[in-house]
Amino acid sequence: MFDHCIYFNTTALARSLEREWANAYKAFGLTPPQGFMLRAVLAKPGIVQSELASELAISRSTATRTLDGLQKLMFIERRLSASDGRETAIHPTGEALRIKDQLNAASAAVTKRLKAELGEERFATTVASVKDARSSLD
Secondary structure, eight states: OOTTOHHHHHHHHHHHHHHHHHHHHHTTTOOHHHHHHHHHHHHSTTEEHHHHHHHTTOOHHHHHHHHHHHHHTTSEEEEEOSSOTTSEEEEEOHHHHHHHHHHHHHHHHHHHHHHHHHOHHHHHHHHHHHHHHHHHHO
């Protein structure tokens, strides 16, 4: 019925992918949004919250809620930015640094499995097409 509906098909795809990453990040006590955000903080320690929200294509309020959860789990700490006292810089804690390699490996395993199921070329084409469509609609 909805074979040609972008909303229906991307939402169904998003639900499937949500389950994949939920399983991958479950061992760390993280949701997929928390896992991706923590990986971004680990990749750029000291990233300011506005840049983090932009990089993850989420609103500042969504970033705040996700960061609140990561702070409760003691994976991040917030500090006033040295360059702009109005901004908060996000830093990983020692606990986050301790799980960094396993967290990235868990995500890589999901990606590897999806590439195997879809094929490398189809995977790359799908990611590029979805990213391009998202950019066009922003």
